[in-house]
Amino acid sequence: MKPNIIPLTISMPFGDSENIVHPVLLWDNESLILVDCGFRGSLPLIEKELEKHELKVTQITGLVLTHHDHDHMGAARALKNINPDLLVYASEKEAPYISGQEKPLRLRQAEELQEKLPPEKQAFGKAFCELLRSIEPVPVDIVLSDNEMLRWCGGCQVLLTPGHTPGHLSLYMTEANAVITGDAFALENNRPVIANPQFTLDMEQASKSMEKLLALDADTHYCYHGGVYSSVEGSR
Numbered sequence: 235m236k237p238n239i240i241p242l243t244i245s246m247p248f249g250d251s252e253n254i255v256h257p258v259l260l261w262d263n264e265s266l267i268l269v270d271c272g273f274r275g276s277l278p279l280i281e282k283e284l285e286k287h288e289l290k291v292t293q294i295t296g297l298v299l300t301h302h303d304h305d306h307m308g309a310a311r312a313l314k315n316i317n318p319d320l321l322v323y324a325s326e327k328e329a330p331y332i333s334g335q336e337k338p339l340r341l342r343q344a345e346e347l348q349e350k351l352p353p354e355k356q357a358f359g360k361a362f363c364e365l366l367r368s369i370e371p372v373p374v375d376i377v378l379s380d381n382e383m384l385r386w387c388g389g390c391q392v393l394l395t396p397g398h399t400p401g402h403l404s405l406y407m408t409e410a411n412a413v414i415t416g417d418a419f420a421l422e423n424n425r426p427v428i429a430n431p432q433f434t435l436d437m438e439q440a441s442k443s444m445e446k447l448l449a450l451d452a453d454t455h456y457c458y459h460g461g462v463y464s465s466v467e468g469s470r
């Protein structure tokens with residue numbers, strides 16, 4: 235079979251709106267890799283998305299977590315429970331936050347912000363902290379390093395793209411000339427932008443990481459927030 239890169243769409247209610255994210259499936263003869271897995275409670279939505287391709291979550295061989303944010307790793311524990319053979323991949327710097335060895339940086343940031351919030355925003359801040367505390371950690375089985383090559387879909391290069399978080403990673407699919415950005419950049423009005431600047435832990439690093447990905451001149455970018463960006467034919 236021809237290797238496939240398949241963006242998924244996971245939509246979760248968030249207040250009055252929907253929060254939409256795009257995990258990506260890497261599917262070839264040997265592996266079925268999921269890159270990021272959405273929110274806590276996303277498992278049934280992932281199952282539905284896989285069904286469209288006649289796939290099951292028990293067939294997933296690996297889960298790559300670009301970083302430890304709740305909207306990227308929220309369903310990781312549930313996936314691992316239903317599919318204990320699945321291997322979890324992440325960078326060395328993100329692993330302690332994903333596996334629960336260290337308190338997530340995002341939670342620390344949210345707790346610090348919480349103290350400074352005006353009274354009318356206190357409830358939201360508190361709910362956000364509680365949401366972050368509710369994310370179940372999952373052990374990281376395989377630590378990925380910068381420029382490491384994996385066999386998935388004809389060639390997959392790990393690229394460390396810190397900034398949003400210190401150990402954020404993106405994937406460059408060499409055969410498809412495509413980038414899976416994670417939160418190294420997002421897509422807004424068909425343009426690459428820094429994802430969630432208010433949550434970006436190091437803006438200078440984040441800008442450099444975004445430039446590093448754009449410099450690859452990939453044909454296609456799979457953005458977790460915003461969807462598919464094609465520099466060849468415009469976005470779709």
Ligand SMILES: [Zn+2]
Binds near residue numbers: 303305
């Ligand atoms: Zn995100």
